[in-house]
Amino acid sequence: MNEEQLDRELRFHFDQLVADYVRQGLTETEARRRAGQEFGGIDQVKEECRDARSTLWLDSTLQDIRFALRSMRKNAVLTSTVIATLALGIGVNTAIFSVVNAVLLRPLPYAQPDRLIALFETTPQLPRASASYLNYLDWRRLNNTCDELAALRWGDFNLTGFGDPERLHGRMVSASVFSMLGVSPVIGRTFTADEDRPGGRPVALISESLWRRRFGADTGILGRALTLNGSAYTVVGILPGSFQFPFRFGSSSEEVAVPLGQVTDPPMLDRLFHPGIRVVGRLKTGVAIETARADFTRVAKALAQEYPKANEGHGLSVTLLKDELVGYVRGGLYLLMGAVIFVLLIACANVANLLLARATAREQEIAMRSALGASRFRIVRQMLTESLLLAFAGGLLGLLLASTTTVFLVKSEARVLPRAEQITMDSRVLLFTFAMAVLTGFLFGLAPALQVSRSGIRNFGRGVVAGRRGFRDLLVVGQVTLALPLLVGGALLIRTLWNLNGVDPGFDPHHTLAIDVSLSPSAASTGPSIRRAYDDLIRRLENLPGIEAAAAVGNLPMTGDDTAAPISVEGRPVSKTQYDLPIGLLYPTTPDYLQVMKIPLLRGRFINEHDNLTSQPVMVIDETTARTLFPNEDPIGKRIVVGTGRPSQIIGVVAHVKHSGLDDDVTARFHLQLYYPVVQLPDAFLKFTVSGGEMFILRTRSNPLAVIDAVRNEIRSADADDVVSSIRAMDEIVAGTLASRRFLLTLLGTFAGIALLLASVGIYGVISYSVSQRTREIGIRMALGAKPGDILRSVVGQGALLSMAGIALGIIASVFLTRFMSGLLFGVGKTDPLTFSGVAIALTVVAVAASFLPALRGAKADPLSALRCE
């Protein structure tokens, strides 16, 4: 656009007007004055002509951006403060969103993920039980709503006969699972239907990682035999490294898979057993999950009729696989997402406050521009351009912050988060960050821009103060309101962890070492060899220096493993099914287990070495079992039947152990606990019991970690093919049960800390500003005899008043918000008055401290110079 032409055109018009008036008889000066009056602001006309011309906003936008960059450079300190604040706010949002995105939003990495479902049995005692294998086969045959069903069971495999023996995590799976999940092997093939039934050829698939780690990625592995748990399996294919079976347990990745259908241990062939089988199905196209639910309910009814002894009262629970896999972390993640949004809002309030302060300084500039013809829209747009630029810079830095912290998160917390390894900065995360930046840019930019453009135009040349304070005060109140729920949430979690740490687990975890051992295939082959191996190992371990005692047990408390069975009291009537019987947790142990764990004996005696194969079967029960089964009797001497086994005589009662974690009372599936000598088990059951590995527990004289190497060597020298898969201090296992809460607390605590910091900076900023605005007033008051103390009180009082208003609102918000945490808390109410008042007091102290510094500055001011200011 040619400025010179525009100027010439308008000047021509003006001159013509003057000439006309002169023709009408006015003097030259008079005519010029009149024309000038009529013409109005020539610059305004020019500006409007320029606006009329710009078809694309590009020109003026580029101009705005150049201008914004210039003014940002001029205020480097302010600019970097704003960008850093926004980077923090947007960064935490991006980090948490990338987790939410990967864990909750993205579809599962399988074929047709939306059609995959998870199936569980429901029994009268358990809302969700694993499937019994024969029932699974019938579900598969009888249902009309799924194209395919597959069963998966955990299995650990000891790899021997190939270098160092090693325990491999693995799965036993139906042949159908691979096509259903849409996975094809890197090389080789998956299982055939013939291999997935009793008597099928023993074959195995191994993971790409095992293939590279142990076999140097040699394709010659196909067709070779591996010795797994003492039997030979032919490798038929390699599963891709990116593939993982659903229902991952902890962070362990599975490296072996064998066909489930050819496994014939007793629990597989008995409908009464539920040997940890998970079932996944794929809905037929267009079938709704409700339809499938009705269908499987029908199937369950038919099976209950056909097999009443095993299936009476059993139902089938059908959920979407994704809900099943990630549903349990949804609440916690949404909680964190809410928390970071609060942090961002607080950050926005801070930035808005900073920009308002600067806007005051820019008033003259804005007023000048509007006088020179810039429309209000144009000024607002200019200021918004600046805000958006700041927001984008903050967003970019935030993205950087998020990608580094997320890497850290994933590494440290893979254990508590499902799908943690899938967390990446994908396009959706980038889009989210972009949207966040735009949104925050408007959020913190619009209010100052509107206010300034309005006041700037109206009050050209006058200092504008009135009316501004109200808005800034509101921002501070809002910040405190938002910070309070975060602090309350963090404090409630701290109290929860504190309470849990104080819980007596029912045993003494200090100075004990838990060792997960699988006996060598030869030792595990027969009942007598197993008993001999136990004796030998315990004797060897007890003789090591630094070790007080050693014992073994099927499953240790708090490791996430359990074995349970229905129990009954001998001589009491039993109904036709087993399933109105209580279920007990089973601990097959060596004689010293209860003493090694220091589980207190309440009545009777402990198990000892005289309780062996030739003596009568005995059992020690916990106090809960005693109370439940024998409310008004002495349990000692009574006999209990586990499953369909032989009756065992009760010889002692011990304290209850928190088996499923320190918050056992709320989370435990089973409450009755039964201990019996492992050596008294019949051979077949003994073999089954040790097949899943055995836990050895050692009580040490000092630091248990110091003996780890000696223990490992000793076990190896007992039998080179015994496999030690983990050695951990029991203390660490107990602490591990708090991991997910600690994870939440770490994050929520960090966010609450950021919120507190930002809010106190906000209070500081507003009070400083108000002191600088009140310099004159303070000067007058001091000249009239006010003491520095009065000034101090008045200023600090203002800060306290604002924070008090925010605290009051924040408490109301917290009462509403903490209900989303109730499932996470332990031993503390979600509206615990002590926590609420503690946080309120702490926040007040911080607010007073934040207003104290500027107040001090105000009070120290020399009255004379204060009066002279302005």
Add this chain to the structure above:
Amino acid sequence: MPPTKSDLPQGTLDLLILKVIALGPIHGYAIAQRIQQISREVLQVQQGSLYPALHRLENKGFLVADWKESETGREAKYYRLTAKGRSQLNSETANWKRLATAIGLIVNFAEGEAR
């Protein structure tokens, strides 16, 4: 006394400008004069509205402009209608007539009712 500002809806001003320019190449000042004359002094166009409107119409391709010598001998910016501008004028005129007729009907009808 400055003349009272005419409250012309934007579309109407565009129509008037196009109509005046359709009579032959003309500069801005003359357009304002001509509108005032033709409307028998009822409509006064402010420069503040006229020039942005001219630039907008030129930008949309309804007008083109050349610098030519004016009647006073000074160079002035003369606007001409383009083919696109002419068809715009036709369609806007038709629109206007339709609207005027409709409003006229309503006004007449209302007066008839009142009687």
